[in-house]
Amino acid sequence: MARKKQTIIFGNKPYIIGSYSLVGKKESDGPMKKWFDECLEDDTYGEKTWEKSESKMLKTAMSEAMRRAGKNKDEIGVVLSGDLLNQLMSSSFTARDLHIPFLGMYGACSTMAESLLLGAVLVDGRYSDDIVIGASSHYCTAERQFRMPLEHGNQRPPSAQWTVTGSGAMLISSKSRDGGFRADDKGSWNRLKHIRVECGTIGKVIDAGIRDANQMGSAMAPAAVDTLLNHLEDTGRDLDYYDVVLTGDLGYIGKDIMKDLLIDAGISKNMLDERYDDCGCMIYDLQQDIHSGGSGCGCSASIFAGYIYKKMTTGELKKVLIMSTGALLSTISPFQGESIPGIAHAVSLVAE
Amino acid sequence: MARKKQTIIFGNKPYIIGSYSLVGKKESDGPMKKWFDECLEDDTYGEKTWEKSESKMLKTAMSEAMRRAGKNKDEIGVVLSGDLLNQLMSSSFTARDLHIPFLGMYGACSTMAESLLLGAVLVDGRYSDDIVIGASSHYCTAERQFRMPLEHGNQRPPSAQWTVTGSGAMLISSKSRDGGFRADDKGSWNRLKHIRVECGTIGKVIDAGIRDANQMGSAMAPAAVDTLLNHLEDTGRDLDYYDVVLTGDLGYIGKDIMKDLLIDAGISKNMLDERYDDCGCMIYDLQQDIHSGGSGCGCSASIFAGYIYKKMTTGELKKVLIMSTGALLSTISPFQGESIPGIAHAVSLVAE
Numbered sequence: 048m049a050r051k052k053q054t055i056i057f058g059n060k061p062y063i064i065g066s067y068s069l070v071g072k073k074e075s076d077g078p079m080k081k082w083f084d085e086c087l088e089d090d091t092y093g094e095k096t097w098e099k100s101e102s103k104m105l106k107t108a109m110s111e112a113m114r115r116a117g118k119n120k121d122e123i124g125v126v127l128s129g130d131l132l133n134q135l136m137s138s139s140f141t142a143r144d145l146h147i148p149f150l151g152m153y154g155a156c157s158t159m160a161e162s163l164l165l166g167a168v169l170v171d172g173r174y175s176d177d178i179v180i181g182a183s184s185h186y187c188t189a190e191r192q193f194r195m196p197l198e199h200g201n202q203r204p205p206s207a208q209w210t211v212t213g214s215g216a217m218l219i220s221s222k223s224r225d226g227g228f229r230a231d232d233k234g235s236w237n238r239l240k241h242i243r244v245e246c247g248t249i250g251k252v253i254d255a256g257i258r259d260a261n262q263m264g265s266a267m268a269p270a271a272v273d274t275l276l277n278h279l280e281d282t283g284r285d286l287d288y289y290d291v292v293l294t295g296d297l298g299y300i301g302k303d304i305m306k307d308l309l310i311d312a313g314i315s316k317n318m319l320d321e322r323y324d325d326c327g328c329m330i331y332d333l334q335q336d337i338h339s340g341g342s343g344c345g346c347s348a349s350i351f352a353g354y355i356y357k358k359m360t361t362g363e364l365k366k367v368l369i370m371s372t373g374a375l376l377s378t379i380s381p382f383q384g385e386s387i388p389g390i391a392h393a394v395s396l397v398a399e
Numbered sequence: 400m401a402r403k404k405q406t407i408i409f410g411n412k413p414y415i416i417g418s419y420s421l422v423g424k425k426e427s428d429g430p431m432k433k434w435f436d437e438c439l440e441d442d443t444y445g446e447k448t449w450e451k452s453e454s455k456m457l458k459t460a461m462s463e464a465m466r467r468a469g470k471n472k473d474e475i476g477v478v479l480s481g482d483l484l485n486q487l488m489s490s491s492f493t494a495r496d497l498h499i500p501f502l503g504m505y506g507a508c509s510t511m512a513e514s515l516l517l518g519a520v521l522v523d524g525r526y527s528d529d530i531v532i533g534a535s536s537h538y539c540t541a542e543r544q545f546r547m548p549l550e551h552g553n554q555r556p557p558s559a560q561w562t563v564t565g566s567g568a569m570l571i572s573s574k575s576r577d578g579g580f581r582a583d584d585k586g587s588w589n590r591l592k593h594i595r596v597e598c599g600t601i602g603k604v605i606d607a608g609i610r611d612a613n614q615m616g617s618a619m620a621p622a623a624v625d626t627l628l629n630h631l632e633d634t635g636r637d638l639d640y641y642d643v644v645l646t647g648d649l650g651y652i653g654k655d656i657m658k659d660l661l662i663d664a665g666i667s668k669n670m671l672d673e674r675y676d677d678c679g680c681m682i683y684d685l686q687q688d689i690h691s692g693g694s695g696c697g698c699s700a701s702i703f704a705g706y707i708y709k710k711m712t713t714g715e716l717k718k719v720l721i722m723s724t725g726a727l728l729s730t731i732s733p734f735q736g737e738s739i740p741g742i743a744h745a746v747s748l749v750a751e
Contacts, residue, residue, distance in 0.1 A: 053476075053500050055526045055527075095735075096735045098729075098731060098732065098735060099735065124405075124601075125601055129505065132729070132731075133485045133486075133729060133730060133731070134485075134505070134507065134727055134728060134729040134730070135505050135727070136727075136729040136731065136732055139604060139727035139729070139740050139742075140732075140737070140740065142603070142604040142740075142742075143604040143605070143606050143740045146603055146604075147603065148405050148601035148602060148603050149601070149602070149603060149604050149742060150504075150506070150513055150517065150601060150744075151504065151505040151506050151513070151727075151742075152502075152503065152504065152505065153481065153486070153487050153503040153504065153505040154502070154503045155486065161502055161503070165502065165517065168520060168521065168524060168526055169520060171524070172520060172523070172524030172526070174407045174520055174524070175407075249476075249477055249500035249501070249502060250500060250501070251494070251498055251499065251500050251501060252491060252494040252495040252498075252501050253495075254495050375486055375487070375491040375503075376486060377450075377484070377485060377486040377488040377491070378485060378486070379450060379484075379485070379488065380450065380488055380492075383447070383448045383450060383451065385492070388491050388492065388494075388495045390491075390494075390501060390503075392502075
C-alpha cells in the first residue's frame with residue numbers, strides 16, 4: 048500500500064496574530080537587519096553564560112510575540128518550542144519562567160516548522176485557542192556543544208556554516224486580529240493582512256550518507272527535496288503556486304544541491320531562480336566570513352518571524368511555503384560509523 | 400485572567416490498537432517480568448554500541464506494535480517519539496529506518512505521555528488515521544551521557560535512580576479493533592476490551608529548586624502534583640475516579656514527596672495508598688540494588704505499553720491515569736548555578 052499523504056490541511060483557519068524576531072550582532076550587520084524586530088549589540092544579552100543569553104532571547108521573542116498579539120500569558124494554552132541545546136535547555140528554562148503548559152520539540156534546525164505545524168494542529172483542532180511557538184540558537188552555545196570551544200579558535204572548512212544567534216516566536220490563534228494600517232513607501236496607508244496557516248507537510252527522516260559534520264547542507268538537502276516534492280504532490284500544486292519557497296538553513300552548498308535535485312525532478316531552473324531561496328543564504332553577506340551560510344534553529348525562526356511575517360502582513364508576499372531543515376547530527380553517532388540523517392517540515396502560509 | 404484549562408478532551412475516540420514493550424536483563428529479573436512482551440537476555444541486543452542497542456529496542460517496539468495492530472508501516476501517518484539521548488539519537492535513527500514521517504519529542508522522561516497525548520490529538524482531530532508513538536532509554540547510554548562512564552565504577556548515593564533499559568510503543572488509531580478473546584485464570588474466555596485515549600493534561604514546567612542530579616524524584620514530584628491537581632480540577636474528578644493513577648519515574652523518594660504534597664492538597668492517604676503508584680517503584684525489586692527506583696523514558700514507556708495495556712485489555716483495570724514525569728536536567732545548567740526543572744503530562748485511558 049502506498050504511503051498516505053503527508054500533508055495536513057487546516058480547515059478551521061488558524062492565524063498567526065503576533066510574531067517577534069531577535070538576532071545577535073553578526074546577524075544585525077547582515078543584509079536582513081531591517082526585517083528583525085530587535086538587534087542585539089552584545090550577544091551576551093547581559094547574561095553570564097551563553098546558554099542563559101540564548102534562553103533570554105527565546106523568552107523575549109515569546110513575550111513580545113504575545114504582547115504584539117494583545118495576549119497575556121494566562122491566555123496561552125500551550126508553548127511549543129525547541130532549540131539545539133542538549134535537553135532543550137533554552138526552551139525548558141523559558142517555559143519554566145513563562146509558567147505556561149509546555150511541549151518540548153526536537154527536530155534539530157527543523158524545530159521552527161515542526162512547532163508551527165503542531166501548534167497549528169492544536170489550534171485548528173480546537174484544542175486550544177492561543178498557542179505560542181518558537182525556536183532559538185546561539186553561535187557560542189552551538190559551537191561548544193557540537194564542535195570546538197570558541198577559545199580553541201579552530202579553522203573552519205569552506206563547507207562549514209555559521210550558527211545564527213537568534214530567536215523567533217509566533218502566536219497562533221483561532222481568531223484573526225485586525226493589525227491596523229501601515230504606510231507604504233509612497234505614503235499611502237494600507238490595511239495589514241491576516242496571515243493564515245493553510246497546511247503543513249510532515250517530513251520523513253532521509254539519510255544521504257553524509258558523515259562530515261561540516262557538510263550539513265548536503266546532509267539536509269535530500270530531506271528538503273523529499274518533503275517539498277511530497278508537499279507539491281499532496282496538494283496538486285506547482286512550485287509557482289507560491290510567491291516564495293524558503294528552506295531553513297541549507298546554506299550555499301545545500302541550496303545548490305537542492306536546486307539540482309529539484310531540476311532533476313522536473314522543476315524548471317527559471318522557476319527555482321525566481322521563487323526559491325534559503326534563509327541560510329539570505330541572513331549573512333558573503334563578506335561576513337560565514338563560509339557556506341547560516342544555520343541553526345534561529346536561522347529560519349528569525350527570518351520567518353521577521354522577514355516573512357512582515358512581507359506577508361503588508362501583502363507583498365501572499366503565498367509562502369516555509370521549510371525548516373534539520374540535520375539530526377548527534378555528537379556521538381559519527382564516532383560509531385553513522386551518517387547524519389536529515390529532516391524537513393513544510394508549512395504553507397497565506398496572507399488574506 | 401485565570402489560566403485556561405490544561406486538559407484536552409478527545410471526543411472522537413482515538414484507540415490504542417497495538418502495543419509492545421521490551422526491556423533489558425535487570426528489568427526482566429524484576430517483579431514486572433510477566434507483563435513485558437520481550438525480555439532481553441543481553442542488553443547489547445547484538446549491537447556494537449549501547450546507543451545502537453537502544454535504537455534497535457525502540458525500532459523493535461514500534462515494529463511489533465504495528466504488527467500487533469495489523470498495520471504495516473505504509474499505513475502509518477506519523478511517528479512521534481523521543482528519548483534521553485542528545486539529539487534524540489535513538490528516535491532519529493529509528494525514524495530513518497522506518498521511513499515514516501517523524502516528529503521528534505523531548506520532555507526528558509515525560510516523553511511517553513507527551514507523545515501519546517500529541518498522537519491522540521493528531522488522530523482525534525482527524526489529521527491522521529494511524530499513528531505510532533514510543534520512547535526508550537538504556538542504562539548504559541544514560542549513565543555515560545548524564546553521569547559517569549560505566550568503566551569508572553562510581554558509587555551511587557542512596558537517592559540515585561536506575562535508568563531503565565527498555566522501550567515501549569503504541570499504535571493509536573481512529574478505529575478500534577477487535578482484539579479477540581483471551582482465557583482468564585479460571586479458563587473462561589473473555590472478549591478483550593478496547594482501550595480509548597479519553598483526555599490528556601499538558602503540564603507546566605515547575606522548578607522546585609533542586610540542584611542535585613541524584614535527586615530527580617524530588618525535582619519532578621512538584622510538577623507531577625501540579626499536573627495531577629490541574630487534571631482533577633479541569634475534569635471535575637476525584638482521584639478515585641481512576642482505578643489506578645501512575646506516575647512515571649519519581650522513585651521511592653519522589654513518590655513519598657508526591658503523596659505528602661497530595662495529602663496536603665486534601666487527597667486522603669487511604670485513597671493514595673489504594674490507587675496511586677509509581678512505575679519507578681514497580682519495575683524493580685528493592686533487592687536489585689537500584690537504590691531509589693527506576694527512571695528514564697523507558698520506565699513509564701515499558702510499564703504503560705506492557706502492564707497497563709494488558710491489564711486494561713482484560714478489563715482488570717478500566718480507568719487509568721498515566722503520568723510520565725520528566726526532569727529537564729541539562730548536563731551544563733547545574734554548572735551555571737541552575738536548578739532542575741520538572742514536567743509531567745497526564746493521559747487518561749478507558750477500557751470499554
